[in-house]
Amino acid sequence: MGYISVxxxxxxxxxxxxxxxxxELQQGESFxxxxxxxxxxVQMEAIIKEIKKHTVYLKPGERKRxxxxxxxxxxxxxxxxxxxEL
Numbered sequence: 001m002g003y004i005s006v007x008x009x010x011x012x013x014x015x016x017x018x019x020x021x022x023x024e025l026q027q028g029e030s031f032x033x034x035x036x037x038x039x040x041x042v043q044m045e046a047i048i049k050e051i052k053k054h055t056v057y058l059k060p061g062e063r064k065r066x067x068x069x070x071x072x073x074x075x076x077x078x079x080x081x082x083x084x085e086l
Contacts, residue, residue, distance in 0.1 A: 021045055 023038040
């Protein structure tokens, strides 16, 4: 038996370690299928998104503008969806 894992991400501001994603190889399972399961698990836990979010520093004003732009985008998407349902 073996393991596939991602190294921990340390959040220095909160002084905590974000949980690891790991997959245990099942008996008779190929490495490729375990790797697929692992990739799916990492994607579901949004680990990559969290890492990317913390690799770039955004000034508070930039973060506010980005958050507002994402809110506008969500609202436009919601409006389009509501109009198409009618």
